[in-house]
Amino acid sequence: MAALRRWSPAVTAGGARNCTRHPSHGRNRGWRSCLARLSARPTERNIAVTHRISPRYRRRASSREGPQRGAASASPDSSKGRTMEITSGDTAWMLTSSALVLLMTPGLALFYGGMVRAKNMLAMLMMNIVAMGVITILWIVVGASLAFSGNEAGGLIGNLKLTGLKDIGLGNEVFSAYPIPDTVYLMFQLMFAIITPALIAGAVAERMKFSAWVVFIVIWSLVVYSPMAHWVWGGGFIATDVKAVDFAGGLVVHINAGAAALALVLVLGPRAGWGRQIIRPHSLPLTILGAGLLWFGWFGFNSGSALGSNGLAGQAFMTTHVAAAVAATAWMLAEATMHGKPTTLGFASGAVAGLVAITPAAGFVNLMGAVIIGLAAGIICFLALRLKTMFKFDDSLDVIAVHLVGGILGALLLGILADAGVNELATGGMEQFGRQAISVVIAFTYSFGVTFIIAKVLDMTIGIRVTETAEREGLDLSLHEEQAYVMAD
DSSP, X not given: OHHHHTOOHHHHTTTTTTOSOOGGGOGGGSHHHHHHHHHTSOHHHHHHHHTOOOGGGHHHHHGGGGGGXXXXXXXXXXXXXXXXXXXXXXXXHHHHHHHHHHHHHHHHHHHHHTTSOGGGHHHHHHHXXXXXXXXXXXIIIIIHHHHHSOOBTTTTBOXXXXXXXXXXXXXXXXXXXXXXXXXXXXXXXXXXXXXXXXXXXXXXXXXXXXXXHHHHXXXXXXXXXXXXXXXXXXXXXXXXXXXXXXXXXXXXXXXXXXXXXXXXXXXXXXXXXXXXXXXXXXXXXXXXXXXXXXXXXXXXXXXXXXXXXXXXXXXXXXXXXXXXXXXXXXXXXXXXXXXXXXXHHHHHHHHHHHHHHHTTTTTTOOHHHHHHHHXXXXXXXXXXXXXXXXXXXXXXXXXXXXXXXXXXXXXXXXXXXXXXXXXXXXXXXXXXXXXXXXXXXXXXXXXXXXXXXXXXXXXXXTOOBXXXXXXXXXXXXXXXXXXXXXXXX
């Protein structure tokens, strides 16, 4: 009887969800009657529900079965032949997760905005929130199709079958491998496409033209983000050939954005006075508020990547929070040890570093794995702050130390710490570590190289840096003719 009480809904999913003892069930709805009702259910349905794992990764499980490679990947062509029933619980959770991930973009704007000088506050906010408009339009027109439609050129890119989302309706006829409507699936993916270029903004704060930034994120999203999303999540070659895994965006979001930030910083150059004067944050309370919104939204970012309301989503929720908490504490202690005092900025940065590092691994590691990843992220990302001083590049808001280093750390540690008891699609060991290392090299090389070319071309044509006068005056006034703080007379 004690064993039966531990028979949790996470294990039996929908089939035995109502079979745990509860006062409202009454004496006649005990475990024997529940077992009888379960045995009367169709066997195939029970198996399908009981063993549901993250739909996002079914394509990788199927890739190990030879002839069925890519049969459940996120593309219209490969989804044919296996249709999952849309469920209200899964749909509700994914709608909530999509909203949580969208909230992360204004949260990121506040996190970054508090760290710049007051004269550049609105400019930083605009660089972040503009993606919510521009990238949404781009995604609907062609971005979603390039990332998740078909498989062209040996898994390098999608096709144009979903241009304008013309075949997307209320059901899941296109992405039939998932228990959610096609609209919900693509809107969830859109939120990742929005926040990824916004992450890059922190590296080029206080000196990049807004017009050049808008052109940059449009081109970058088409030629860097969409292909990368296809390689990893859309049935492309990293998923099917390299067989690396990425639960929620260590490769696609963080390494991608971090490598792009490094390339853009090298082309753009440092801020005026960088290295000769201290450039202080103007509002750490705003940064803390932004970090809190990021932490909150990250539950949708990682747990939502289970693409359903299931046990794996709960596992990702737990590992996400634990890694962030451990990393924030580790960063704070490292800072206090090396500099004598802990800071609020350090605690917030540590939390974000932990969230970044756990992103690729949230649905693959156990609790102790999350602790190890959080501890490593808090210490190593803190030490990585010295990179910009050593190599003399102005990463204004430490995007490279947190997102690039944190993303690489999480992707590699996943290869060692993955627990098949959590997710059978990856088992920690040297073989998986090698796969993860190859995927990290591919993601970094492609993003850095293509971004560097884009930035160089834009700099030679329209110019990407503001004038010295505009930089001295502040970008709020020079670019937007607004001020974040206007004191009353």
